[in-house]
Amino acid sequence: MNFEKVYKEYLIYASKRHKKESFENLTRDFNCKVLPYFKNTNIYNLTEKDILKWKDELSSFNYSKKYLSKIYYVFSIFFDYCCLYYDIETNIVRNVGNFKVITKKKKSDFYTKKEFEQFISGFDNIVYQSFFILMFYTGTRPSEAMALKFSDFNGKYISINKSIERRGERNLCTTKNVYSNRDIILCNQVIKCILKLKKYYTVKYGKFSNDYFIFGGLKPLSGTSIDRYKIKACEKSNIRSITQHQFRHSYATYLISNGIPINTVSKLLGHSNIDTTARVYVHQDSTQEKRVLNTLNSNNFIFANLTRDFKIKLFIIKHFTMF
Numbered sequence: 001m002n003f004e005k006v007y008k009e010y011l012i013y014a015s016k017r018h019k020k021e022s023f024e025n026l027t028r029d030f031n032c033k034v035l036p037y038f039k040n041t042n043i044y045n046l047t048e049k050d051i052l053k054w055k056d057e058l059s060s061f062n063y064s065k066k067y068l069s070k071i072y073y074v075f076s077i078f079f080d081y082c083c084l085y086y087d088i089e090t091n092i093v094r095n096v097g098n099f100k101v102i103t104k105k106k107k108s109d110f111y112t113k114k115e116f117e118q119f120i121s122g123f124d125n126i127v128y129q130s131f132f133i134l135m136f137y138t139g140t141r142p143s144e145a146m147a148l149k150f151s152d153f154n155g156k157y158i159s160i161n162k163s164i165e166r167r168g169e170r171n172l173c174t175t176k177n178v179y180s181n182r183d184i185i186l187c188n189q190v191i192k193c194i195l196k197l198k199k200y201y202t203v204k205y206g207k208f209s210n211d212y213f214i215f216g217g218l219k220p221l222s223g224t225s226i227d228r229y230k231i232k233a234c235e236k237s238n239i240r241s242i243t244q245h246q247f248r249h250s251y252a253t254y255l256i257s258n259g260i261p262i263n264t265v266s267k268l269l270g271h272s273n274i275d276t277t278a279r280v281y282v283h284q285d286s287t288q289e290k291r292v293l294n295t296l297n298s299n300n301f302i303f304a305n306l307t308r309d310f311k312i313k314l315f316i317i318k319h320f321t322m323f
Contacts, residue, residue: 001086003046004039010081019173021165026074033058033071034078043082051096059099068099109242110250111136122237126200128229130193131215132247134158138184139251139269142244146220147172151210153194157183160270164220180270252281 007030015023037054038046058068072093079093111119116136123129135145143163152159160182162172175181186194194214201217202208213220226244234241242250248269255265266277 001043003041003043004035006043006082006086007035007039007078009085010078013081020171021173029071029074030078034075043086043088046092048092048096051093055096055099065099072098109240110246110253111239111242112250113254115239116250118237119233119239120237122233122235122239123229125229126193126196127215127221128226128233130197131221131226132230132233133193134190134214135244135247136250137187137190139248139255140184141176141180141248141270142223142226144175144180146213146215146223146226148214149210150194150198150208150212150214153214155191157185159183170220170222175270177270177272179272182267182270184268249281252277256281 011027014026018026034054037057038050041050055072058071076091076093079088079091082088083091120129120132120136123132131145134140134148135142138145138158140148140158140160141163143165144160147162147164148158148160152161160175160180163175163180165171165173197214198208201212204217212218215221223244230244231241252265252269255268256262262277263274265281266274269277271277
């Protein structure tokens with residue numbers, strides 16, 4: 001069975017199981033780095049040696065280890081399909097294994113509340129300023145924030161029930177997963193921003209509709225324009241720039257450092273489990289480490305006192321029980 005023919009069948013299969021943006025990423029990587037190498041091969045004749053040669057060829061280019069790992073993953077799931085529908089006994093791609101990836105400690109950054117206030121003072125555009133205020137005080141993903149409409153706002157909460165494609169036609173689509181559908185309580189600052197934007201669009205368009213995007217009106221803001229305004233604000237307020245997604249980190253870290261239970265933060269972020277929240281955010285917060293250290297030191301002090309008291313009691317027992 002011809003490799004390219006099987007791949008075309010797989011595309012139909014995969015398109016029904018992936019979101020549009022994920023599917024486009026998957027096919028783009030496969031079309032560039034896998035299909036040209038194997039397109040004329042019979043899938044039943046492929047061997048582990050062939051996969052190793054393919055890996056060697058890709059490794060000869062100056063691709064990042066992360067990118068190579070992504071290509072390997074795409075190839076692996078395609079071959080899972082081949083095993084399932086073409087009675088191939090074993091996934092030889094998985095047998096050969098991934099490219100060796102040297103993991104480096106990922107540097108993570110976020111704003112403290114004080115830094116955020118410095119950053120937000122650099123805006124003179126109410127729409128973009130409000131976008132980042134919502135991001136910092138709700139922890140939404142950028143694609144979720146861009147997709148918000150006034151119909152998702154009920155006065156105290158915003159309902160996260162959709163996201164927006166970051167590339168291509170930027171259509172509305174589903175959230176990342178079922179746990180991402182959630183209601184987030186809003187602080188007064190965010191509520192004021194949304195109400196101001198409602199008045200802003202009413203003046204701008206001469207009318208108002210709940211179908212307007214909260215950030216953009218008739219059409220949502222683009223990621224590139226958001227970044228452009230963000231960089232200008234950073235320059236104006238003289239503060240380092242962080243990514244859009246790191247405003248979500250800022251929200252989570254701020255809540256955790258102020259004692260909000262991690263399971264509550266996890267639900268607000270739309271994580272599928274608290275393990276994800278703990279792995280990504282807890283280690284970032286040095287305040288928590290100081291609290292742990294203070295607690296341990298306090299316990300050591302108590303233990304030392306208990307030990308001293310115990311020694312005194314032994315001394316009393318030893319020297320005074322004879323009377």
